[in-house]
Amino acid sequence: MYDVLVIGGGNAALCAALSARERGASVLLLESSPREWRGGNSQHTRNLRCMHDAPQEVLVDAYPEDEYWRDLLGVTGGLTDEALARLVIRSTASCRDWMRRHGVHFQPSLSGALHTARTNAFFMGGGKALVNAYCRSAARLGVEIRYDAPVDALELCDGDFVAARIGDERVAARSCVVAAGGFESNREWLRDAWGQNEQGEWPADNFLIRGTRFNRGVLLKHLIDSGADAIGDPSQSHCVAIDARAPLYDGGICTRVDCVSLGIMLNRNAERFYDEGEDFWPKRYAIWGRLVAKQPGQIGYAIIDAKAIGRFMPPVFPGIRANTLNDLARELGLDAARFMRTVNDYNAACRVGRFDHTVLDDCHTEGLSPAKTHWALPLDTPPFYGYALRPGITFTYLGLKVNGHAAVHFGGRPSRNLFVAGEMMAGNVLGKGYLAGIGMSIGTTFGRIAGTQAAQAARTGNAGNRYADE
Amino acid sequence: MQMSESTVGINAPGDSEAEVARVMQICNACRYCEGFCAVFPAMTRRIEFGKADAHYLANLCHNCGSCLHACQYAPPHEFVLNVPRAMARLRGKTYADYAWPSFMGAAYRHAGGSLVLALLASLLLFALLPAGQVFQPVDRPGDFFALFPHGTLVWLFGAAFAFAALALGVGVGRFWREVSPGVPNVPAASETVQSILTLKYLDGGHGEGCNNEDDAFSLWRRNFHHLTFYGFLLCFAATLAATVYHYVLGIPAPYALSSVPVLLGTAGGIGLVVGPAGQLWSNLRRHPLHGDPAQRPLDRGFMVLLLLTSASGLALLACRDTVAMGVLLVVHLGAVMAFFLTLPYGKFAHGIYRSAALLKWAIEKRQASGLKLGSD
Numbered sequence: 001m002y003d004v005l006v007i008g009g010g011n012a013a014l015c016a017a018l019s020a021r022e023r024g025a026s027v028l029l030l031e032s033s034p035r036e037w038r039g040g041n042s043q044h045t046r047n048l049r050c051m052h053d054a055p056q057e058v059l060v061d062a063y064p065e066d067e068y069w070r071d072l073l074g075v076t077g078g079l080t081d082e083a084l085a086r087l088v089i090r091s092t093a094s095c096r097d098w099m100r101r102h103g104v105h106f107q108p109s110l111s112g113a114l115h116t117a118r119t120n121a122f123f124m125g126g127g128k129a130l131v132n133a134y135c136r137s138a139a140r141l142g143v144e145i146r147y148d149a150p151v152d153a154l155e156l157c158d159g160d161f162v163a164a165r166i167g168d169e170r171v172a173a174r175s176c177v178v179a180a181g182g183f184e185s186n187r188e189w190l191r192d193a194w195g196q197n198e199q200g201e202w203p204a205d206n207f208l209i210r211g212t213r214f215n216r217g218v219l220l221k222h223l224i225d226s227g228a229d230a231i232g233d234p235s236q237s238h239c240v241a242i243d244a245r246a247p248l249y250d251g252g253i254c255t256r257v258d259c260v261s262l263g264i265m266l267n268r269n270a271e272r273f274y275d276e277g278e279d280f281w282p283k284r285y286a287i288w289g290r291l292v293a294k295q296p297g298q299i300g301y302a303i304i305d306a307k308a309i310g311r312f313m314p315p316v317f318p319g320i321r322a323n324t325l326n327d328l329a330r331e332l333g334l335d336a337a338r339f340m341r342t343v344n345d346y347n348a349a350c351r352v353g354r355f356d357h358t359v360l361d362d363c364h365t366e367g368l369s370p371a372k373t374h375w376a377l378p379l380d381t382p383p384f385y386g387y388a389l390r391p392g393i394t395f396t397y398l399g400l401k402v403n404g405h406a407a408v409h410f411g412g413r414p415s416r417n418l419f420v421a422g423e424m425m426a427g428n429v430l431g432k433g434y435l436a437g438i439g440m441s442i443g444t445t446f447g448r449i450a451g452t453q454a455a456q457a458a459r460t461g462n463a464g465n466r467y468a469d470e
Numbered sequence: 471m472q473m474s475e476s477t478v479g480i481n482a483p484g485d486s487e488a489e490v491a492r493v494m495q496i497c498n499a500c501r502y503c504e505g506f507c508a509v510f511p512a513m514t515r516r517i518e519f520g521k522a523d524a525h526y527l528a529n530l531c532h533n534c535g536s537c538l539h540a541c542q543y544a545p546p547h548e549f550v551l552n553v554p555r556a557m558a559r560l561r562g563k564t565y566a567d568y569a570w571p572s573f574m575g576a577a578y579r580h581a582g583g584s585l586v587l588a589l590l591a592s593l594l595l596f597a598l599l600p601a602g603q604v605f606q607p608v609d610r611p612g613d614f615f616a617l618f619p620h621g622t623l624v625w626l627f628g629a630a631f632a633f634a635a636l637a638l639g640v641g642v643g644r645f646w647r648e649v650s651p652g653v654p655n656v657p658a659a660s661e662t663v664q665s666i667l668t669l670k671y672l673d674g675g676h677g678e679g680c681n682n683e684d685d686a687f688s689l690w691r692r693n694f695h696h697l698t699f700y701g702f703l704l705c706f707a708a709t710l711a712a713t714v715y716h717y718v719l720g721i722p723a724p725y726a727l728s729s730v731p732v733l734l735g736t737a738g739g740i741g742l743v744v745g746p747a748g749q750l751w752s753n754l755r756r757h758p759l760h761g762d763p764a765q766r767p768l769d770r771g772f773m774v775l776l777l778l779t780s781a782s783g784l785a786l787l788a789c790r791d792t793v794a795m796g797v798l799l800v801v802h803l804g805a806v807m808a809f810f811l812t813l814p815y816g817k818f819a820h821g822i823y824r825s826a827a828l829l830k831w832a833i834e835k836r837q838a839s840g841l842k843l844g845s846d
Contacts, residue, residue: 036546043542046502105676107505111514124676125540126502132539132685247549252542254499310841314517316499 002028002144003458004451005164005173007151007219009033010040011127011440012422013179014134015447016454017143018102020177023455027143028173030164032150032180033214039131040181041211041395041423041439044252046110046127047120048099048444049437050092057096058106061118065089068119071435075286079431087404088429088438091445096121099444103133112313115282120437127440150214151180153222154418159410161418174458175417177450178408179443182396182423183217184209184237185249190393193234199296203391206298208242210392213249220398220424229401229409232427238434239289241300242392245317254316257387260288261375262311262357263304264346265389267295270329270339272346277364277374281312286434293391300389301332303343306381311357319385328384347378395439399427406450417457419450486560490528491519493556496549503537505675508831509557510537515839525564526649529827531557532671534680535760536687545759558762565819570640577815582767585775588811593804600796612724612790614799620716620723623803630810637814642822651830658832665828669696683755694748698776699821701741705783708735724790736787742780746773772817779805 004020006013009031017029031038051068052059068089072080096106105124109117116122123130138145154176155162163172183189190204197203224230246255261281265288267273274291278284292300304319322328329339346368353362355377363376400408402425407414422443429442494513497503504510509531516523533554538544543551566575577584600617608616615623665671672680672692679689712731715721725732750773753766761769782802789798812818 105505105678107675110501110504111511112501122505123502124505125536126500126542128542129502129536129540129685136686250542250547252500253502254496254543256499310517314495314498316496318495 002026002171002173003175004028004454005030005161005171005176006179006451006454007164007176008040008179008181008422008424009038009131009145009147010179010181010422010443011042011045011130011134012443012447012450013040013177014042014131014138015444016177016179016419016421016451017138018134018141019448019451020455020458021138021141021143021451023452023459025455025458027138028171029138029143029145030149030151030166030171031145031147033147033212035147037212037214038135038147039128039212040215041127042131042443043128044126044211044250044394045123045130045440046253047116047122047437048092048096048440049119049435050096050121050441051089052093058108058121059118063119065093068092072429072438075433075435076431077433079433081428084402084404085429088441088445091448092441095444095448098448099130102137104130105133113282115280116436150218152218154178154219154226156226156418159227159408159413159415159418161415175419175454177406177419177421177447177454178219178223178400178424179420179422179447179450180219180424181212181215181217182237182426183220183234183398184211184215184393184396185213186216186218189217189221189234190396193396193398194293197294201297203293203298206390207239207293208244208246208251208255208390208392209249210240210242210246210251210253210255210394211249215395215423217396220400223400223408227410229412230398231401231425232398232431234396234398236397236427236432238286238394238397238439239293239391240285240394241288241292241302241389243315243317244299244388244390246390246392251392255392256285256313257302257315257389258285258312259304259308259315259385259387260285260302262308262377263302263379264343264372266301266303266334266339266342268297268299268334270301270334270342272342272370272372273300275370275373277372277376279360279374282436288389289391289393292389298391301334302387302389303328303379303384304386305379305384307377309385315387317387319387321383321385323382323384325379325384328386332386332388343379346372346376347380350376350378352377395423395426397427397430397432399423399425401425402428402446404449405453406446407453417454419454419457421446421450486528486556486563487521487524489556490524490560493551493553494519494524494527496543496551497537497553500543502542503540503553506536506540507532507534507671507675508828508835509553512831512834515834515841517841522648522650524560525645526827526830528557528560528564529645529823530831531561532669532680532824533558533761534672534674534691535757536674536681538757538759539681539685552759554760555762558765561820561823562762562765562768564645564823565641568641568644568823569815570637570644574637574815577812578768581765581816582771585767585771585808585812585816589775589778589804589808592807592811593800595807596800596803600800606796607793608795612795614723614790614795617796617799618803626807627810630807631813634810634813638819638822641814641819642826645823646826646830649827649830652833652837654829654833655836658829658836661832662825662829665832666825669699681757681760682752683757690748691752694745694752696745697741698745698749701738701743701745701780702776704734704738704741705780706738708732708738732787735783739780739784739787742776743784746776746780749773750777768817772812775805775809775812779809 003025006017006029107124151164153165161176194204242255329336349365349368406419408418543549566578569575678687786798
């Protein structure tokens, strides 16, 4: 019998497996996907948000604990647990040495993402390179990894873990870490969570999933049904507006379209619906998925003119291009008359000062609702481009309630040998909104805590199954 | 108005240039691999990838494999992204396209056949040239020139080398003009030389090396390559030293084991045995998704030819005082001649084109980027 069973194969699961093994436990890791799809959503990640009081290798200046905490408080609107959040924030100050010991390399902030040079440490090669490094380290240390091993249920006894089930197979262990991701790829659950809107639509049917196709929330649902305490709203997620042509799953980073603040955003009725210039794009990109989800047909159209070209990250799919606005409306399938009225109203309302997309400039609209408060330039220079955008879910926030030991709770009582990490508990810290790189911070912190706790629980025999039964 | 063709083609690899453009369009929207090598920083200075850009980036790629193993869009993802393969395919095409004279581009496309042909012709040439004395002991032990007069060898190899230099020069000249590189300057040139001498872009960006059979990093490929590289340079230096001995100092071959030409040649020869053997060994163990499978005859043929050249050279040194000298000399001269003949139409060309691409990058990175991406 293994000391520690880890269910999941992403960053949090691997951190848990490595930490448990470092403490002498024998570890089996069960990854539901085939080897080539291993790593869950971690394969699409690129950085870790880190606090630091002085410049540290790839990180410039300082990002103190309190500023990090205020940023988190801001995006979550208070839907967070301060003690757990600060635990995560503090651990990010020192976790990179541990990551490097397990083979992770860091690189300076990417071109096109220089705004994160202070706050985020980028993995060289991205999250898949990190997963590869952790898997190599796990193999070296003697962690056993099984692929194509989707756990569908746990055997529990009074809130304690006894065994996991893969179909008819039973895998017993002294303790267990579940880090098997959210439920974003479970279409029925998403449909349920978002329900039906006033127009009778099921909005979630039009969502694309930026993350792994393997996060179906099987274990999350099973544990909630088994009485584990849940936290968070199932409709909350990391949700950005991505190219409507993106693949249904695993579109990852490249499907985002970063030109919204340089132009205007329309809905299916060719009407604007939100201030495109409210704040810098990196601070606003994560609200547009939800904004588009609330529009009819769950689709938006970002419209720019030639002036914007070369000023934003090149999207993976080229935009629809036309030499007149009228033609662009037709190409996009929008009502040309209404489209022209919206654009003309916007153009007429623009008060152009000194355009500078690197600061909150003074180009704004007057007498327009909703206003565009910065970077408002008239759309007047052909060719014009349009991108159809859909809500793209990265991961869901509904999770299991934890304490600082990452223990799963049943009726308010922490389990003695069942722990949880990663997206399955990120909602404790992140009730809504998003802060770039915090998903990996939560996963790394709680993965390591869960692995350490699981190793300890196995050693002290808290599981009820003692070493004697081998 | 139009919808760009690449929209519909996002999942469908087209011909070499189109595939590099497709791949770079996806990479440019991701950029996770920026730290590995020069290709990705060069890519971020562009938002469109025309033919010239594609040729440049393809030759800048060192085929280390890091970006393939790190890629979230690699097969089985529907984007079927394989940057090193797309680059390798186009590289092979650029060698053939830039070849001079143009019809010799066919030699790249049939690399295995042309190499075997060149080797057989060269062996035949040197087997027939000495008119039947090969198996006879020569009067003075180790006297190569009793079989092949010095003047004949100088004329033959001089002509072959001059032609190779001309052909490669014309080819790389075409490549250089097409990629519109700007004017070389001293810092750029010195960085380029450094990148070449250290084979910088096989260090993985973190110093642990590149990939071979899986996602683990290792310095073996880099080390083997540079044993070959410096072995070749030492052998070249040995030839130059022997030329000085012959013409300037008036000392005829054979030279003593402790002489400069023999010392240089022996050290170089050992490098040219261990290096290509190691490269061949790594190449046979390479991950199946690495590089362009169609170019394996080009790659492996070159390694085998180098091995044959160095092994026959060392054997010749060891046995130069025996009756085997004649046969070994024919084999060695044949191998060296085949090497010279295929120089402008074989794997050797990669060094010339890649050096040119590295110089282009060193010049370009010192210029201001024309792009002002919003989030910078």
